Amino acid sequence: MKFRFEFLFLLLLFSPLSLRGQEVFGVFLQIEKVPKQEISYFPSKERAASQADSSLQQMRSRGFLQAKILEKNGHDTLVYQVESGPLYSWSGLELASVPEDFLEAKGQPGEEYTAPYIWIEDLLDFAEDKGLPFAEVKIDSVQIQGTQLTGRIDFNPGPLITWDSLSLAGNAKTQLTYLQLLSRLEVGRPFSQSRLEESTKLLQKSPYFSLLGPPQMSFQQQKAIPVFSLQERRLNVFDGVIGFLPNENEPGKLLVTGQVDLQLYHLGGKGRDISLQWQRLNVQSQALDLKYKESFIFRSPLDASVEFSLLRQDSSFVNRSFVLDFGYRVSDSGYLNFFTRRQAGDLLDQPGFDPQQLPAAIDYRWNQYGIGGEWNLLDDLRFPRRGWRLSGEFSAGNKRVLENTGIPEELYEGLTENSTQIQGRIEAEKHVFFKPVWGMWIRGSGGILENPNLFLNELFRIGGLNSIRGFNEKFFFARHYGFVNLEQRLFFGQNSYLMVFGDFGVLNNPYFSPQKDTPFSFGSGINLDTEGGLFSFVFALGKSNIQPLSFEYARVHFGYLARF
Known part of the structure; x- marks a missing residue:
């Protein structure tokens, strides 16, 4: 108690109101048979009076029918004291025309005045949800004996809407x-x-x-x-990014990589989306992703999308994927989807091929069926500052290994050509907003791929600007992986901020030695939201088993994302 008094004294002593000698306005509730009540202070007389009037109405609705407001003046203080008076209660209520289904759900009103009040509010809410927004409830034939009330409740449903x-x-x-x-x-x-x-x-x-x-x-x-x-919203996107990376084929020189991202949303005002993404990862590697989505197929709750992706990895192999997806909104925040995916991998040139063993990459076909879902509670889908999102998917299907005519048949002996393969992914992100200019973004992601015979061109591909920064795009091959992104953001505009980040991962690659890798990266950057789009610049340093921590391997990405 003493500590609380001293705290209030110091608060008043050093508050801006005290320093400037301004008047303080308070609201004090005094309820019968309750010895002590809290007092609230407001910077203006209007706000204090509004709070006092609101408190008065609440007191009367709770059964303190004689509640009143008294004004008391002190030194630099005006207090609105709300006195409750006695509490009235009901000794009997007669019901007229109240719906039977409501009585079955809520029962009869109780004896205390607060119960009939809440009961009447529930009755009106019940009527509004049954197509009766103009329903009326009246308390009639009220008689008062001391603090006891008797009366009748009349319910008028009004027209059905x-x-x-x-x-x-x-x-x-x-x-x-x-x-x-x-x-x-x-x-x-x-x-x-x-x-x-x-x-x-x-x-x-x-x-x-x-x-x-x-x-x-x-x-x-x-x-x-x-x-x-x-x-x-201005959602359509054209994004061009240029990257400067060390040229591994020509030491001492830089390799210029690129990316084109075109996203067209809500075409025709029907929730129809089209996207195209192309990336040049290094001299010989390129990736292409196409997607088309249609909402509410034949006016049903189902969405449908088609995806195609192609990845050419140097001159060693090419991967293709085709996906047909059907989604359904299970709630305001939840989304469930079912999909079928066909993946295919084909060998290209095999320089230095060892005729005594199979190469790391192989020809295969994998038909899979899966289920996915997303739970999204972000406050904004484009630039969230609070909330979280959780998504994941699981798929399984038959994988078939194809024999390559350029590889001796005996190397395929003992290899299971048809087997069941499973895959799972999960991702969660959280946005925290501490102060008007300070926020934090946290994301965790993981994946697992299981089969007795896994080859290099089947593994997950991670790394780069959207996963573990400080490395080339799709730098890592992984059978299992997990990584965490931590990012501090200092806002200097509505959607513009400086960032400092750290990325930490763990992955397993059965074709590298050692198989377990724990890459990490750190760096800084800026996102600048302008009237025409978003300018971004990121500088990152990363370290892994196959990349040392050195400024020679620093990654610099910058680009301009134009919205129209």
Whole structure:
């Protein structure tokens, strides 16, 4: 108690209000038979008066019908004292026209005044979710004897209201059909206030647009028409990145690598996405990724996407992958998808091939079927500052090893040509916002690949700007891997910040010695959000079993991501 008094004294002594000699405004609640109540202070008289009036209404609704506000002046202090007066209670209530299904769910109101009040609020909420937004509840024939109340509750349901098609204000490109399906407001179903609130939250999470405010409701001929005002986001992306790396084939010289990233979102206002990504990893290695996504197939809750990827690794092998994916929104934050994927690998040239053993890479075909999911509670999909996201997938299928005509047949003896292969991945990220200019990003990712006969061109590929920085893109081959990204961000704009980061990983590669590697990297960079797009610059140093920690191996990436 003494400590608390001293703390309050020091707080008042050094507060800006005391130093400037300004008047302090407080609100004090005095409830009968409660010896001590807290007092709250406010910087302005208007805010204190508003809080006092709100407290008065709450006291009366809880049964303190004679509650009142008294103003008390002190030295540089004005206190609004809310006196409760006696607590009134009900000695009996008569119910008229209250729905039976509500009584079965909530039961009869109790004797205390607070119970009927909460009970009536629940009854109105119940009516709003049953298509009766204009329902009325009245307490009639009230009689008072001392602090005991008797009366009757009358319920008037009003007209039944059903959903009609929603409407759009302004000239947004989003199609009404897409918005209707995304909102989950079914035409012809009874009006529901809670469903409207859930739909509003769901639309606010859309990556394609933002809501300018809560929907305006229009009621016509017992139909409810929600009117939404949208602002389209600038999501389409053209990204060109140039990297300067040490040229391993010509020591002392630099190798210029590149990347082109084109992403077109919400084409035609229907949630239709197309993306193309090309990367040149080194002199002879290139990667290409294509993706097409269509939302609400045939106006069903299903989304469908098709993906194709190609990776040419030097002159040793080429990998191809084709994916057909179907997704379903299981909740406002959850997404579940089912997919089938066909992967194929083919050998190219084999310089220095040892005729006594199979090469590290091999020809194979792998047909797999899998399930994935995502749980997203980020506050913003583009530039989150708070919240977390969890995603993962698991797949299994039959892998078939093909015999290459350039390799002696006897080397394939004892090798299982058909076998079951499984694969799993998981990723979690967390955004923490400590102060207006200071935030932190944490991400963890892991993967596992299991089969008795795994070859180099089947393994996971990690490393680079989007995983473990300080290394070339897709630098590592891994059978199992896990890594953590830690990033401190110092914001100097809404979406612009300086960063300092560290990446730490562990992986297993059965074709390298030693097989276990624990790479790490650290560095700094800047993200600058401009009116036309995002400029980024990252400098990183990394170390692993096959790359020493040296400025000669420093990675510098910079680029301009243009949105339109």
